[in-house]
Amino acid sequence: MADLTRRLFVHDGLRVVSVGLALPHLFTKAVQAADLEAGRTPSVRVERGNGDLLARRTIVVVQMAGGNDGLNAVVPHGDSAYRDHRPTLGLGPGDVLPLDERFALHGAMGGLHRLWGAGEMAIVHGVGYPKPSYSHFESMDVWQTGAVEAHNREGVLARLVKDVVDGRGHPFAGFAASRSVPPALASPDLSVSAVENPATFAFVPDKRHVVDGASRHDALLHLSTAPGMGGGFHQAFASTARLAHDTVATVQHAHAAYAPLATYPADGFAAGLRLVSEAICGDLGVRVAYITLGGFDTHAGQKATQARLLGTLSDGLAAFWADLQAHGRADDVLVMTWSEFGRRVPENASGGSDHGSAGPQFIIGKGIRHGHWGAPPSLSDLDHGNLRHTTDFRSVYATVMEGWLGAPSVELLGARFPRLGFLPMHALGG
Amino acid sequence: MTSEDRTAVLALLRRVTFGMPPEEAGRYVALGYRGTVDALIEEARGDDRDLDAYLGTLELDLTTLAGLQRWWLVRMLRTRRHLLERMVLFWHGVLVSASAKVGVPRATPEMPNPPRHLLVQNQLFRALGLGQSRDLYRAIVHDGAMLIYLDGRDSRKAKPNENFARELFELFAIGRSGPDGRPTFHEDDVREASRGFTGWSVSKDGEVQFRPNQFDAGTKRVFGQVGAFGADALIDLTLSHPNHAVHLCRRLFRHVIDDRPTEDDLAPVIAAYRESGGDMARTVRALLLSPAAMDPARFRGRMRSPIEFVVGTLRTLGMPDIGTNLPGILDRMGQSPFNPPNVAGWPSGERWLSPSMWLERVNFANGVATTRKGARSDGLPIAAIVPPAARVSPEAVVDAITARLLDGRLSSEARATLVAYARQGVTWPSGRTPRDDELAIDRKARGVIHLVLAMPDSHLA
Numbered sequence: 001m002a003d004l005t006r007r008l009f010v011h012d013g014l015r016v017v018s019v020g021l022a023l024p025h026l027f028t029k030a031v032q033a034a035d036l037e038a039g040r041t042p043s044v045r046v047e048r049g050n051g052d053l054l055a056r057r058t059i060v061v062v063q064m065a066g067g068n069d070g071l072n073a074v075v076p077h078g079d080s081a082y083r084d085h086r087p088t089l090g091l092g093p094g095d096v097l098p099l100d101e102r103f104a105l106h107g108a109m110g111g112l113h114r115l116w117g118a119g120e121m122a123i124v125h126g127v128g129y130p131k132p133s134y135s136h137f138e139s140m141d142v143w144q145t146g147a148v149e150a151h152n153r154e155g156v157l158a159r160l161v162k163d164v165v166d167g168r169g170h171p172f173a174g175f176a177a178s179r180s181v182p183p184a185l186a187s188p189d190l191s192v193s194a195v196e197n198p199a200t201f202a203f204v205p206d207k208r209h210v211v212d213g214a215s216r217h218d219a220l221l222h223l224s225t226a227p228g229m230g231g232g233f234h235q236a237f238a239s240t241a242r243l244a245h246d247t248v249a250t251v252q253h254a255h256a257a258y259a260p261l262a263t264y265p266a267d268g269f270a271a272g273l274r275l276v277s278e279a280i281c282g283d284l285g286v287r288v289a290y291i292t293l294g295g296f297d298t299h300a301g302q303k304a305t306q307a308r309l310l311g312t313l314s315d316g317l318a319a320f321w322a323d324l325q326a327h328g329r330a331d332d333v334l335v336m337t338w339s340e341f342g343r344r345v346p347e348n349a350s351g352g353s354d355h356g357s358a359g360p361q362f363i364i365g366k367g368i369r370h371g372h373w374g375a376p377p378s379l380s381d382l383d384h385g386n387l388r389h390t391t392d393f394r395s396v397y398a399t400v401m402e403g404w405l406g407a408p409s410v411e412l413l414g415a416r417f418p419r420l421g422f423l424p425m426h427a428l429g430g
Numbered sequence: 431m432t433s434e435d436r437t438a439v440l441a442l443l444r445r446v447t448f449g450m451p452p453e454e455a456g457r458y459v460a461l462g463y464r465g466t467v468d469a470l471i472e473e474a475r476g477d478d479r480d481l482d483a484y485l486g487t488l489e490l491d492l493t494t495l496a497g498l499q500r501w502w503l504v505r506m507l508r509t510r511r512h513l514l515e516r517m518v519l520f521w522h523g524v525l526v527s528a529s530a531k532v533g534v535p536r537a538t539p540e541m542p543n544p545p546r547h548l549l550v551q552n553q554l555f556r557a558l559g560l561g562q563s564r565d566l567y568r569a570i571v572h573d574g575a576m577l578i579y580l581d582g583r584d585s586r587k588a589k590p591n592e593n594f595a596r597e598l599f600e601l602f603a604i605g606r607s608g609p610d611g612r613p614t615f616h617e618d619d620v621r622e623a624s625r626g627f628t629g630w631s632v633s634k635d636g637e638v639q640f641r642p643n644q645f646d647a648g649t650k651r652v653f654g655q656v657g658a659f660g661a662d663a664l665i666d667l668t669l670s671h672p673n674h675a676v677h678l679c680r681r682l683f684r685h686v687i688d689d690r691p692t693e694d695d696l697a698p699v700i701a702a703y704r705e706s707g708g709d710m711a712r713t714v715r716a717l718l719l720s721p722a723a724m725d726p727a728r729f730r731g732r733m734r735s736p737i738e739f740v741v742g743t744l745r746t747l748g749m750p751d752i753g754t755n756l757p758g759i760l761d762r763m764g765q766s767p768f769n770p771p772n773v774a775g776w777p778s779g780e781r782w783l784s785p786s787m788w789l790e791r792v793n794f795a796n797g798v799a800t801t802r803k804g805a806r807s808d809g810l811p812i813a814a815i816v817p818p819a820a821r822v823s824p825e826a827v828v829d830a831i832t833a834r835l836l837d838g839r840l841s842s843e844a845r846a847t848l849v850a851y852a853r854q855g856v857t858w859p860s861g862r863t864p865r866d867d868e869l870a871i872d873r874k875a876r877g878v879i880h881l882v883l884a885m886p887d888s889h890l891a
Contacts, residue, residue, distance in 0.1 A: 065772075134617065135600050137774055179764055179786040180777075194784040200762060201786060204793040212855055216877050219851040220792070223844055223885040230886030231730055236780040237788075237886040244785035294772075295530075299581040299593040349589025350581055355596070384617065 054406045058280055060289045060320075060335045061157065061184065064313065066297035067136065068339035070359030071387075073109070073310055074123055078102040081379035089302060089347040099123075103372070108311035111318025112362065119370040120321075121362060122422040124396055126377040128358035128389025132341060136297070136355075139340040144184040146397060146413050156397065156412065157288050158187035164407040165287040171247050172284040177272035177291045185290055188235065191243045195275060198255035202248055221245060254282030261326030264319045269293045269312050273320040281327045287405070296339060300350035313337075321364065334404045335364035336396070344385045358389035361396055363422050365404075373420045392417055399423050434726070438463050440837040441729040442718065444891045445686050446470065447512035449742030452834050467718045471711050474514035474560050481508050492546055495534045499757040499767045502552060506741045507750045517559035517710070518552065519737065520685045522768075523775035524678075525570050525602055527551055527579035529768045545636020547575035548768050563678065563708035564669055567603065571661045572640070574632050580773070583632040587646040590624035595664075597773050599623070603668050605677040609693065614673045615653065622650040623668075626659040669708065675700045679713065686714075687723055688731035689779045695722035730839075730890040733782050736763035739791060739889055743798060746835060747879075748814060751807040762790045782889075795883030799876040816875045821868075822859070824852035827875050835882050844885065852878055 072089065075096050076082050083090045096104035097113040103123075105113050115121040129148050133139045142148055146156030158174065166173035174185045174192035181194045195201050205213050223229055224241035258278040264270040272291045279286045293313055298305050317335065324330040342359030358377055374391035381388065394417040398409035403423030410416050419425075439459045443450065443466070458466040485504055491497040509515045527548065535544035551573050558566040570576050576594070577583040585591035599615045600606050608614050629645030632638055650659050652667055659667065668674065679699040683691040702716030703709075717723060734742065740760060744750065760766055764787050770776050803809040820830035828848045832840055856870045882888060 134596070134620075135606060136772070137600075138606060179762065179790075180781060180784045188780075194786055196762075196786055200793075201789060202793075203789065204796055212851075212874075212877060215851055215854050216881065219847050219881055220884055222847050223881060226843060226847075228841060229844065231890060233733060233780065233783075233886060233890065236783050237889075240783045240785055240788045244789055247785060248789075297593075299591050300584040347589075348591055349586045350584030350591050352581070352584070352591070354592045 056332045057404055058286050058289060058333050059400055059404060060276060060291070060333060062313070062317070062335060062337040063182070063184075063290070063292040064296050064309075064337055064339040065140075065292050065294040066339070067139075067341045067343055067355055068296040068309075068359060069298060069302060069306055069353050069356075070339070070342035071345065072302070072306060073106050074099075074125070074360045075104045075106065076102060076376065076379065077104045079379050085346045085379065087347070088351065089353065102376070106307065106310045108307045109314040111314040111316075112364075113314075114318065115321060115364055116370070120366055120368070121364050122368050122370055123372050124361040124363065124391055124420060124422065125372060125374040126358045126387065126390030127338075127361050127374065127393050127396060128341070128387075128391070129393055130389075132357040132386070132389070134341065134355040134357075136340055140183070143338055143340055143393060144182075146394060154187040154190075155182070155184040157184045157290065158190045158192070159412050160401060160405070160407055161185070161192075161288050162187060162190045163412065164401075165405055166285075170285050171243055172250070172279060173287045175276065175279050175284070175286040175289045177275045177289070182290050182292065185288065191239055193243065193247050193251070195247075195251055196272075198251050198275070198278075201251050203245070217245075250284060254278055254284055258282055260323050262319045262322035264323070265312070265315045267312055267316070270316040270319060273316050274323070277320055277323045277327070277329075280324065280329055280333065298343070298352045299348065299354060300352040302347075302352040317364065331366050333365065334368070334400065335362070336400055337362040338393070338396075342387060345379060345382055345387060346385050357383070357386040358391075359387075361393075363396075363400075367404075368422050369424060371422075373422045391420070395420055435459075435462055437726065437729070437837070437839070438724060439466050440839075441726075442466055442723075443512075444730075444742075444837070445723075445732075446516050446714075446718065448506050448509070448515060448738065449745035450512075451746060451748050455837075463724070464719065467715055470513040471560070471715060474511045474517075474711070476511060478505075478509055478511055481505060481510070484508065492549060493534060493537045493544055495529050495768065496754075496757050498529075498534060498546075498549060499760075500752055500754075501549070502767050503741065503752050503756055506737070507744060507752060513714070514556065514560055517714070518555040520682065521555040521559050521566070522552070523685070523770060524681055525555075525566070525576070526770050526773050526775050527573075527575040528770050528772075532575045532578045541635060545574060545632075547573075547578060547632075547636060551575040552768075560711045560714065561709070563703075563710055564665065567665045567669060568662055570602075571627060571665060572630050572638050574636055574638050577630055577632050577638065582627060582630050585624065585628045585630070586644045587625075587628050590621075590628050590646065592620050592624045594627055595623040596620045598668060601774055603677060604671050604673050605680075608673045609676065614671065619652050623652045623659075623664050625650055626652075626664045627661055630661075675703045679703055679717075682713065682717060683722075684732075684778060686717060686732075688728060690731075691722065695720065730887065732891050733779050734889050734891045735776060735778075735782065736760050736765040736787075736791070737767065738891065739763075740794060743795070743835075743883055743888070747798065748811050749798070749801070749807065749809075753807065759790065759794055763787050763794070791889065792884045795888075796880045798883065799880040810876070810879070812872060812875060815879070816871075821871050821875075824849045824856075824858060824874075827852050827871070828878055831875065831878050831882055835879070836887050840885075840887055844887070848878055848881060851881060 072091055075091050077096055078101050095107045097107055098104040099116060112121060129142060144155050161174045169191055171191050172193050176182050176185055176192060176194040178194055179196040181192045185192045221241060225238040230237035255278060258281055260274055264274050276289045276291060295309055321330060324333055338361055339359055341355060341357055343353035343356040347353050377387040377390050394413050398413060398417040399419045401407040401409045401412060436459050440455060443455055443458060461469055490501050492501060506515055529548055532547055537544055554569055554573060580594040580597055581591045582594045604614050625646040629640050631641055647658055649656060653671060655667060679696050680691055683696060698720045699713060699717045703713040706712040722728060737760060765776055801809045815834060816827055816830050820826040828845060832838055852874050856874055
């Protein structure tokens with residue numbers, strides 16, 4: 001099997017070839033070989049019903065890193081307590097885009113406001129977990145592993161991919177538009193493609209010495225993957241090198257074949273979304289895609305910073321959605337945002353807000369039930385200035401896992417969490 | 431000098447320096463392990479006058495991030511104070527400030543000399559990085575870059591900003607939980623301590639000022655102690671927290687040795703830190719002389735960060751001239767100097783590996799191996815790395831290259847793979863003309879350098 005891997009490398013690693021579905025199949029064999037080599041039980045695919053419909057479906061997870069101020073994103077403009085807590089940070093009627101008499105979106109979120117108007121967005125209110133941590137890293141860890149108490153080594157989305165949607169080690173089942181694998185998708189037993197820029201996602205050949213290119217790549221792969229190479233980091237090097245050489249040509253091919261059918265903003269977040277669209281429209285088999293927009297830790301000067309970031313989020317997602325629609329793929333995609341916490345309800349003296357607890361999540365999709373889900377937290381009954389969460393974040397995961405991908409949430413989350421109504425029970429397509 | 435001593439010294443240099451050519455490493459080997467530890471610490475007390483003078487000739491634009499990055503990278507590539515420069519990188523990853531938020535102000539007609547907060551902070555790490563930790567922690571409270579990065583400049587008596595106090599406790603000095611898993615501090619400690627860090631501001635031209643009327647001089651309760659604490663007193667309270675020494679020594683251990691320190695591994699380091707009152711030179715010395723550090727089974731147990739790999743490669747190959755594209759390469763590998771991804775600093779271990787980041791390392795290796803003499807640099811000194819005496823067989827070429835880049839330490843299977851590659855396509859000895867031989871062997875040697883730099887061993891320390 002190691003020979004197969006190397007032959008693949010020599011024949012496919014250096015040239016752009018059309019691989020279609022053959023590559024994942026071959027890749028599967030390489031992964032199984034690696035499993036056996038490492039003394040592991042080869043991963044087994046869990047076959048489930050509704051195969052055709054579910055197999056096309058993708059979730060796109062958008063992390064708003066730093067702790068988004070939910071109160072100034074989904075503004076409770078009908079609540080007088082909002083302005084009392086936020087005399088300077090509060091958004092007035094001219095700064096927001098009303099959804100109804102109770103809530104409005106931040107004025108920078110015109111793109112998502114249009115999706116709301118089209119009935120393709122839901123908002124989940126008051127999402128958090130018991131005994132919230134005000135540490136970025138602890139709270140991210142909770143969300144990323146899907147566990148409040150236990151410390152799981154694996155990301156919750158990694159478990160979703162490898163235990164349910166694709167147990168065969170398909171290299172693009174998990175896909176991150178970033179240079180590193182996000183913790184939510186990280187597992188020692190899962191290969192996830194993390195690509196930031198297709199232009200540099202390549203083996204740059206030695207132009208002065210092309211004659212030994214094949215044998216050099218052969219040697220490189222052997223040095224990176226053969227048993228014992230890399231000492232204590234053997235598995236990490238071996239799986240990374242295999243994944244790189246098995247995916248480079250496919251990424252290049254999809255990149256060359258794709259043309260966006262919407263105009264994306266010129267920022268890095270939009271570039272990442274474009275890459276996700278490229279992977280989905282290029283039929284790479286993406287089931288869980290991941291992208292991060294950072295900078296939401298607005299302790300000071302929040303107004304300008306958050307307006308810029310929410311504009312980036314909203315404009316990027318609107319372009320992404322338009323692109324998917326034009327490609328005829330929007331029916332297959334569900335977008336879910338999250339942030340590690342919301343922020344303190346009373347503003348601070350720096351024109352910002354400190355770490356808080358619960359916050360809203362945005363859900364975008366054509367198959368969803370539009371509207372508000374989860375109870376909006378009270379602005380008068382606070383816990384040390386923080387919102388009391390009303391919706392457990394694992395309920396949102398459970399709803400998406402079961403309702404969109406047909407995945408058994410109890411196994412993945414370790415307990416049953418009530419499903420929310422934004423995905424109807426029949427969304428399985430049965 | 432036994433071969434074990436030699437191996438240990440070379441492993442030590444790989445851990446706590448940015449690399450050096452074999453001639454220089456040989457001078458340390460002659461000193462033995464303890465002698466090398468002492469020499470590295472002693473050298474850190476000296477100056478870097480030649481380097482300072484050289485930097486002056488480069489006319490770098492320090493009002494841009496790329497200019498700042500080049501300034502620091504040149505220091506790493508050319509310093510004679512090996513250990514100190516590594517400690518600057520260590521502290522940058524602990525007491526984090528990032529250019530993404532701090533900014534690098536451009537010169538304008540109104541302000542021809544804009545503040546250089548990140549440069550000033552970097553020099554602070556250089557001045558105090560091996561001194562008393564208390565001096566450094568006290569100084570970082572009112573460091574301009576830190577006041578901007580964690581919002582201390584906006585923290586006022588009326589409404590203190592919690593950002594700095596929280597990260598000081600959680601990431602910089604104490605950690606979230608102790609060895610027993612219990613929380614080391616509580617929300618009230620953060621809120622109360624924040625009051626004592628109020629009063630600092632940063633003016634537009636970069637001057638840090640203390641404004642007594644914005645300082646909350648009232649009584650605070652922090653870690654069960656009650657007093658009218660100000661910044662210095664709060665730092666002292668923080669550093670006397672029982673988990674501080676554990677937290678800092680663990681971070682140091684992970685920066686130098688590996689990611690798996692046990693309580694026993696840390697015990698001598700923590701003891702030295704406490705007994706010396708936070709003397710970093712004595713703490714580092716205790717770490718390097720600890721049983722864990724000297725255990726050959728733990729050599730090469732740590733993933734090198736991109737900066738270590740890139741700078742180490744260039745120094746070891748004798749290529750001290752920095753290319754203009756180095757900041758971009760490091761960014762794509764995931765480690766942009768002066769710009770860590772978040773307040774926790776950079777990751778470690780396997781998190782440095784993804785296909786994207788690995789390809790960037792592999793392609794950098796190829797770029798280095800094929801660098802020819804040009805206007806900006808002398809290129810790869812291939813004649814020095816593979817001298818005529820080594821150009822006689824594939825084995826000799828591989829051994830010359832791996833002796834330099836891997837201290838000669840690699841598995842027999844890896845060596846066999848490299849030799850087979852070197853043999854293929856070249857007739858050893860050749861029946862062709864000497865000129866053809868020279869070209870073919872030169873290309874092969876460069877190919878071997880590419881492979882050696884790309885193979886896992888080159889990414890471990």
